[in-house]
Amino acid sequence: MVEKIQMQTVILEPDFFERDGLNYVSIPFNEVINRGKRLDASSFSKEGRVARQLLDNCPYQKIPLFGEMGFASRVFHFPRFRRIFVKNGIPIFTASQILDLNPKADKFVSKRTKANLNELALKEGQIVITCSGTIGFSSIVSKILKDKVFSHDLIRIECTNPDEIGYVYAFLKTEIGRNILSTNNYGSVVTHIEPEHLSTVNVPNLPVEIKKEVHEGVMEAYRLRDEANDLLNKAETTLYQKLGLSPIEDLKIKYLTNVEEIRAFSIKIGDWHHRLDGSYHIPIINEIMDLFKKLNIKLTTLGDKDVSEKIILPGRFKRVYVDEEYGVPFLSGGDILQFDPEQVKYLSVKHHNKRIGEQLTIHENMILVSCSGTIGNIVLVPAHFDGWTANQHILRIVPSNKVNAGYIYAFLSSSYGEELIKRQVYGSVVDEIDDNQLATIVIPLPTRDIQDEIGNLALEAKRKWTDAYRMEKDAIKRVEEVIISSSLTKKPV
Numbered sequence: 001m002v003e004k005i006q007m008q009t010v011i012l013e014p015d016f017f018e019r020d021g022l023n024y025v026s027i028p029f030n031e032v033i034n035r036g037k038r039l040d041a042s043s044f045s046k047e048g049r050v051a052r053q054l055l056d057n058c059p060y061q062k063i064p065l066f067g068e069m070g071f072a073s074r075v076f077h078f079p080r081f082r083r084i085f086v087k088n089g090i091p092i093f094t095a096s097q098i099l100d101l102n103p104k105a106d107k108f109v110s111k112r113t114k115a116n117l118n119e120l121a122l123k124e125g126q127i128v129i130t131c132s133g134t135i136g137f138s139s140i141v142s143k144i145l146k147d148k149v150f151s152h153d154l155i156r157i158e159c160t161n162p163d164e165i166g167y168v169y170a171f172l173k174t175e176i177g178r179n180i181l182s183t184n185n186y187g188s189v190v191t192h193i194e195p196e197h198l199s200t201v202n203v204p205n206l207p208v209e210i211k212k213e214v215h216e217g218v219m220e221a222y223r224l225r226d227e228a229n230d231l232l233n234k235a236e237t238t239l240y241q242k243l244g245l246s247p248i249e250d251l252k253i254k255y256l257t258n259v260e261e262i263r264a265f266s267i268k269i270g271d272w273h274h275r276l277d278g279s280y281h282i283p284i285i286n287e288i289m290d291l292f293k294k295l296n297i298k299l300t301t302l303g304d305k306d307v308s309e310k311i312i313l314p315g316r317f318k319r320v321y322v323d324e325e326y327g328v329p330f331l332s333g334g335d336i337l338q339f340d341p342e343q344v345k346y347l348s349v350k351h352h353n354k355r356i357g358e359q360l361t362i363h364e365n366m367i368l369v370s371c372s373g374t375i376g377n378i379v380l381v382p383a384h385f386d387g388w389t390a391n392q393h394i395l396r397i398v399p400s401n402k403v404n405a406g407y408i409y410a411f412l413s414s415s416y417g418e419e420l421i422k423r424q425v426y427g428s429v430v431d432e433i434d435d436n437q438l439a440t441i442v443i444p445l446p447t448r449d450i451q452d453e454i455g456n457l458a459l460e461a462k463r464k465w466t467d468a469y470r471m472e473k474d475a476i477k478r479v480e481e482v483i484i485s486s487s488l489t490k491k492p493v
Contacts, residue, residue: 025049048183051176055202057487062202066157066195071168071203074158075195077131081115081152090117095130095153098139099338101379101465102229103148120149127157127169129181131193136181137342138172140165140218143226155195166218166475167211171203173472174480206482207492217475224468225339228461235410235457242450244295248415251287277426285423288416289442297446303439307403312396313371313435314359320348328356329388333370336379336394340469347389360389365405365459367397367412369421371433376421380409380458383466395438403445406455406462411443 025046032039055062064070083092090113091105109117122128122141130137132153139145159165171177180201183189239245256264267281275281292299302308321327327346335341349356362368364386370377372393390396399405411417424437445451486493 045183045189047179051179054176054483054487058204058483059486059490059492060204060206063205065198065201065203067199071159071164072157073160075198077155077195078120078152084110084113086110090149093148093150095151098128099137101337101339117149121147122150125165129155131155135190135193136178140169140222142222144229163215164211166215170214170218170475170479173476176483204483210482214475214478217471221468221472224464228464231457231461235454236414238454239410239414243444253283253287280423284419292444295444297444299442300445302441302443306400309398309400311435311439312359314392316392320351321345322348331388331390333374333377333393336368337377356389362388362390367409369395371395373430375425375431375433376418378413380462382462384469395435404451404455406458407451410454410458
């Protein structure tokens with residue numbers, strides 16, 4: 001990429017150089033003393049120092065992100081609070097979920113929690129940044145995140161000028177912005193930032209027409225993401241309507257006792273399937289299967305060749321990671337949920353070429369299912385993930401051309417699909433599910449026209465994800481190009 005070559009040019013002037021594939025940095029002795037006589041390399045991170053060097057060389061006026069005359073009028077977060085977790089309460093999300101395509105809470109807090117949960121809910125138009133642990137992940141609060149309650153470890157930014165939200169966000173998403181957020185003035189990596197730290201983050205005040213172009217591109221990308229989520233919600237609603245399914249909460253589950261804390265039930269010996277773990281035999285599965293049998297719709301399994309060509313579970317292997325130019329993006333189970341994975345590693349093509357071709361590569365319209373640790377994260381692979389790879393903790397369903405891939409995704413991501421997948425979980429410490437178990441999961445298979453009515457909504461959502469991804473990347477790249485090119489020439493672009 002052009003900007004990568006330009007950045008390397010800056011890196012080599014004058015304190016940074018490369019030899020035998022290793023990066024070196026020349027540090028003045030007095031800086032070592034000032035840094036507490038630290039000799040560990042992480043205290044003098046190249047990335048943070050280069051980012052600041054680029055900004056120093058950029059000829060445009062620098063305006064603080066926050067402070068007097070800054071881009072933001074308000075920057076804040078909330079103190080830690082003790083959470084009272086309950087089974088049914090107010091959904092609460094973790095900070096990293098700001099990156100998810102469609103965030104879903106798996107924990108709930110009581111209204112008696114001693115915190116102002118209304119204030120913790122995100123407000124539309126805010127920029128949010130993770131500020132603890134992994135620093136600098138950012139997102140704009142659109143319909144996807146609006147009114148959702150997040151934990152305390154998010155910094156919320158409210159811009160003075162609403163027409164600059166997209167520009168400020170794009171700068172924070174550049175490699176330059178991320179490195180400045182995650183390192184201090186000396187380049188040392190930080191593990192926590194406070195709102196007041198953002199007053200030391202300077203943002204180049206690029207020409208109005210560039211800021212407007214970037215802002216509009218980013219906000220259009222978020223509008224498309226919102227539309228994609230609306231389509232997915234509509235797909236699930238249509239699935240229930242067309243298949244005649246009631247909300248899963250309405251199913252009457254029968255137990256041997258009415259005591260909430262004791263969920264006792266019996267099974268027939270012919271139904272034990274060589275499984276003695278109670279979770280496999282939970283009564284809700286019987287209710288689901290009884291309901292399916294009343295639908296007057298063909299029932300089959302995911303392993304049916306009319307449903308999937310194959311289900312792939314890669315074997316375990318020792319990974320060799322490399323720089324971007326020598327590898328292929330390698331996703332984890334958490335990465336697949338994200339719109340634009342922030343911490344992608346690159347798997348060596350040289351060392352893993354055969355495995356990449358046979359097992360690891362993912363393609364558009366594959367359906368990914370996390371199968372180790374966290375079970376049942378479902379993703380319909382969008383075009384911008386095509387050709388990437390994913391690890392062995394993710395099952396790949398290759399849909400048959402006889403079915404609508406969007407329909408399979410819509411069913412598996414529904415409450416019914418979730419219960420059927422989690423039923424198969426085994427493992428005493430780390431939860432697991434394999435390809436053979438996934439193949440046995442029952443799926444109603446309606447006529448192709450009904451499949452298309454449901455599935456095409458999911459496929460259209462997938463297309464909007466990719467359009468949004470490319471639009472946002474273009475906006476971020478525009479900011480990077482202007483900063484880097486002007487830094488090299490010392491002249492406004």
